[in-house]
Each structure stands twice: as C-alpha cells, then as structure tokens.
Amino acid sequence: MPRGSASFNKHKAAVEQRREEAQAQFGPKADFFGLQGGQFAAVRFLEEGTEIAWASMHRIPVAGRQWPQDVVCLDQEDDGTPCPFCQSEHKGIRARSTKGFYNVIWRGGPAFQAVNQQILAQNQQLIAQQQPPQPTYTLAPVYKRNEWKSPEKDQQGNKIILGYADGVFLWKASKTVHDLVVSKDGAYHGLCSRDFVIRRVGNTKDDTAYYIDPLNVEAGAQPMSPEDQALVREKYDLEQFITPMSYETATLMLAGNIPTNAGPQPTFDRGGMPPTPPPAPGQLQTVMPNPAAPTPFATPAPGRSGQ
Numbered sequence: 001m002p003r004g005s006a007s008f009n010k011h012k013a014a015v016e017q018r019r020e021e022a023q024a025q026f027g028p029k030a031d032f033f034g035l036q037g038g039q040f041a042a043v044r045f046l047e048e049g050t051e052i053a054w055a056s057m058h059r060i061p062v063a064g065r066q067w068p069q070d071v072v073c074l075d076q077e078d079d080g081t082p083c084p085f086c087q088s089e090h091k092g093i094r095a096r097s098t099k100g101f102y103n104v105i106w107r108g109g110p111a112f113q114a115v116n117q118q119i120l121a122q123n124q125q126l127i128a129q130q131q132p133p134q135p136t137y138t139l140a141p142v143y144k145r146n147e148w149k150s151p152e153k154d155q156q157g158n159k160i161i162l163g164y165a166d167g168v169f170l171w172k173a174s175k176t177v178h179d180l181v182v183s184k185d186g187a188y189h190g191l192c193s194r195d196f197v198i199r200r201v202g203n204t205k206d207d208t209a210y211y212i213d214p215l216n217v218e219a220g221a222q223p224m225s226p227e228d229q230a231l232v233r234e235k236y237d238l239e240q241f242i243t244p245m246s247y248e249t250a251t252l253m254l255a256g257n258i259p260t261n262a263g264p265q266p267t268f269d270r271g272g273m274p275p276t277p278p279p280a281p282g283q284l285q286t287v288m289p290n291p292a293a294p295t296p297f298a299t300p301a302p303g304r305s306g307q
C-alpha cells in the first residue's frame with residue numbers, strides 16, 4: 001500500500017488530472033492543452049481582443065460518466081432565455097461559471113527540443129554543485145491516431161505519444177485563468193503578438209495557479225513564422241464549444257435520456273496533420289521541476305527563422 005502524504009498528493013493530482021480531462025473532453029472533440037503542477041510550456045495564442053471566446057457553463061452529472069460535465073448555459077446574454085440548467089432544482093446544477101476557450105500553438109518543435117537539451121546539460125552541472133536543477137519545457141505531443149484521427153491509448157489508458165512538434169491545441173480555462181488571459185491581452189496589446197510561457201503551480205482545484213508571461217521579455221512583439229501561419233489553418237472552430245444546445249436537448253440531458261456516446265464518431269478533420277515529428281527527447285521526465293529554481297525565462301528564447 002502506498003503510504004505518506006507524498007503518495008497521497010500524487011494520487012490526488014492524478015485524480016484531479018483525470019477529472020479535468022474528463023470535463024474538458026465533453027462536447028466536440030479536440031486535442032486539449034494541459035499542464036500539471038510545476039510544468040512550463042510555451043504557446044502562441046491564436047485569438048486576441050474580441051476574438052477571445054468564453055461561455056457561461058453549468059456542470060451537470062451525466063449517466064455513465066465519473067465526473068460532472070460542463071455544458072453551455074442557454075442564457076448566454078443574460079436576457080432571460082429559458083435554460084433548463086438554470087431552472088434546475090439542484091443548486092449545484094444552477095450554478096454557472098465562466099470558461100475560456102483558446103486556440104494555441106503549443107511549442108514542441110526542434111527549437112524547444114534544443115533548449116531542453118541545453119537545460120538538461122546545464123542541470124548536470126547544477127546537480128554536481130548540489131544546486132536545484134532548472135525545469136525543462138513541457139513539449140506539445142504528437143499523438144498516434146486511429147482512422148478517425150482520434151488519439152490511440154495504451155493499455156493504461158494513456159495517449160500514445162510518437163514525438164513532439166509545434167501543434168494547435170485547445171485550451172479550456174477556468175474563470176480565474178480567463179481573467180488572467182484577458183488582462184494579458186490588454187497588457188501586451190494583443191495576445192497574438194508574441195509567444196508566452198504558461199506555468200502551472202499546484203495540482204488540485206484548490207491549490208492550482210497559473211502564470212502567463214512573455215517568452216522573451218525583451219523581444220517585444222514577434223510576428224508569426226510561415227510555419228505558424230500554416231498551423232493557423234488547423235484552428236478549432238470555437239463556436240462549436242460555446243454554442244448552447246437546444247432547450248429540448250438540454251431537458252432530455254437533465255433527465256438522463258441522452259447517452260453521451262450517441263451519434264457518429266466525431267473526427268479530428270481540421271486540415272492537415274502535423275509534420276512528421278522528430279524522435280521524443282526521452283529525458284523530459286528525468287528532471288523534477290522545482291518551483292523555487294530559476295525559470296526558463298532566464299534561458300535565451302530559441303531563435304526562429306525570419307526574425
């Protein structure tokens with residue numbers, strides 16, 4: 001039997017991770033951006049200003065699902081549009097919270113793989129000097145996919161990762177993170193203006209915090225590369241995620257009459273597949289990110305062609 005608070009916290013983090021994933025994946029399918037506590041990732045937001053999508057959501061229990069699922073409130077304009085979830089006798093279902101939906105290019109390509117290699121090399125020296133190692137970037141995975149383009153899973157239920165590459169992912173964010181995202185959009189005159197580093201601290205809904213800072217604080221605005229422009233064509237149609245279902249469907253769903261796996265198998269058909277990935281670095285898990293350690297911000301941002 002696992003014992004001690006460390007293993008308990010690890011278990012709690014794993015449960016929370018599965019809960020978040022289950023909630024995120026209800027509704028249209030997508031590759032979701034996600035970090036665990038202590039991880040860093042570099043992203044380029046693909047919406048800014050009035051393009052930034054959000055919706056008021058309810059959370060409802062669904063038959064056959066372990067955790068409550070987010071559904072879009074039918075009264076998005078607060079104009080009294082009848083919403084079965086708002087009319088529920090259960091306080092937990094009536095409660096609404098804002099969720100943000102963002103397309104991001106999650107970095108995982110050769111430039112960031114090279115930075116990670118540099119960090120790992122430096123860490124050898126730091127460890128020899130008995131200093132804490134620096135965290136590496138968590139890179140965007142390239143999943144093995146089935147004929148419907150859905151990620152394939154191994155026997156433990158983990159998505160099979162073939163390698164790492166820049167790719168378009170959907171970030172579904174809590175209200176706290178959404179407020180932060182909107183404030184950064186204002187502070188930097190457009191979220192799409194440069195790459196940002198996302199850092200997550202904590203693993204449960206009670207202790208999780210996010211930090212969003214420019215990848216390169218001195219560089220200022222940086223145009224997207226031609227490769228980024230090509231990836232933009234794979235953006236998700238965010239309307240799918242923030243458009244409410246009909247009143248009738250919502251009523252049936254509340255009554256438990258809608259099996260969640262009903263309907264045709266959704267596909268990931270949204271343009272081209274990511275380029276063939278390089279081999280996985282394979283060393284990412286060897287360094288335990290240390291929140292107190294210097295951050296990757298201190299590492300020079302990887303150069304990108306055309307800048």
Ligand SMILES: [Zn+2]
Pocket residue numbers: 058072073074075083084085086087
């Ligand atoms: Zn509602």
